[in-house]
Amino acid sequence: MELSPKQQVVEILKTKQRILLLTHKNPDGDAIGSILALYLSLKKLGKDVVAVCNDPAPAVFEYLPQIKEISQNFANGRDFVIALDVSQVKADKVMYKVVGDKLNIIITPATGNFTPEMVTTAAGSFNFETVVVLDSTDLERIGSPYDKNPEVFYEIPVVNIDHHAGNDQFGKINWVDITATSTSEILVSVLEALTGDPKFIDEDIATALLTGIITDTNSFQNNNTTPKSLTVAAQLVAFGGRQQDIIKYIYKTKPLSTLRLWGRALSNLRDERADRFVWTQLYKKDYLETSAAETESSGVIDELLKTAAGVDFALLLSEKNGEVHGSLRATSKNTDVSAIAKLFNGGGHPMAAAFQIDNSTLEQSGAMIIQKIKDYQSSQAKA
């Protein structure tokens, strides 16, 4: 009988010893929570595990234990090969000795002599036996760990664990559960099946998993919140998950740079009442002058702009990485903002969507974007 994806995931995690964990770039709470929880769990099971993310975790997640263990590259996971050309001179014996700070590899020739020109070095194969990719719809979203080492994804089996509907099933094993609120929620059942021990999840693992569930449901406020996610969250609190820490650090305190940046977003707010939306913009200089990171604008639309009364949706335009990024949030279920994102080749859900204009600035494309949306809104009003 064929194993289910869940059984296959459990089987591979049980049998493999050297495991690489990856998640998507610009990590959010679920990316950070799921990779850290699986990292801590596999360590606890005695595995050799390395966790890598393209970007460091945003400062807000500092309350998570061992967050610094997530590194930005996995160069260490590769063998280093010293190769000796034996076409002329054959080797008889090879031994090594550590002398002070040096590892000496001693090769005794059968006849003749070896010379330095016969030695070359090369990168060997990866030490990992499997790679687990968390919360990422496709391999490109991983960023540089994938871009710089694409061969690793052909050489060893890839396990894909995700909850996004658009996941392109890039793994050898794909566990994509679109009914789960978060990758962290899926991991709770992975860990149960892997360890068979209901007490395995300790306070630190529970706090990481709870971070993923709380952030992906926006503290159980989003309409993707399911009865199951509430049950799982309650379990994690029972296991010692520090829910109050999560709420305090993520929702109740903000760096001053974030407050300054949000202040700019609010003071730039424009009211397009006739076309039933509000919008604002953040220039590159707004980030620089407030010392805010590009990720710090992400909450302003959900926490403030979306609360605007008397409109269908809110739009935030921001200059990031040489691109103009647009985030859209509907204020009611009667509006589908993914249709607006599609005007600019973006996408998302009816309540939350996004798009991106590559190689552009607000000065170049801001007016065009607003005009196109106004035209769309008035055509909808007539229809």
Ligand SMILES: [Mn+2]
């Ligand atoms: Mn997620």
